[in-house]
Amino acid sequence: MATDDLVVPEAAGAQYRETMPSFAQERFWFLDGLVPGNAAHTLQQSYTIVGPLDVTALADALTAVVRRHDVLRSRYVPAEDEVRVQVDAPRPVDLPVLDLSTEP
Numbered sequence: 001m002a003t004d005d006l007v008v009p010e011a012a013g014a015q016y017r018e019t020m021p022s023f024a025q026e027r028f029w030f031l032d033g034l035v036p037g038n039a040a041h042t043l044q045q046s047y048t049i050v051g052p053l054d055v056t057a058l059a060d061a062l063t064a065v066v067r068r069h070d071v072l073r074s075r076y077v078p079a080e081d082e083v084r085v086q087v088d089a090p091r092p093v094d095l096p097v098l099d100l101s102t103e104p
Contacts, residue, residue, distance in 0.1 A: 016086040021076065029076050029083045059095040066093055 021029065028041065066072045067090040075086045 016075075016088045019085045019087060021083055021085045025076070025085065026083060055095060055097055059093055062093040062095065063090075066090065 031041075032038065070087045073088040073090065075088070077084050077086055
């Protein structure tokens with residue numbers, strides 16, 4: 001069965017659409033149930049930006065990435081003995097800026 005066959009039609013005015021998880025997503029949901037909050041499969045990175053930053057261009061680029069990749073807008077919701085994936089509708093990324101240039 002193709003993944004597209006599992007998509008639940010979006011309700012009128014809904015802010016998300018609901019789908020079935022992939023097998024990999026289902027495995028991670030199961031593992032999180034065994035050890036809630038375990039960060040073993042979480043990746044993080046930080047970057048130092050030197051020079052001027054075009055905040056609007058960065059926010060636009062992040063918005064485009066989030067719009068393109070459903071998984072970045074997904075929530076996993078328990079339903080009976082399974083999990084469902086709710087994919088939020090695309091919206092602009094809010095990029096708060098804290099200017100620390102005057103700090104030592």
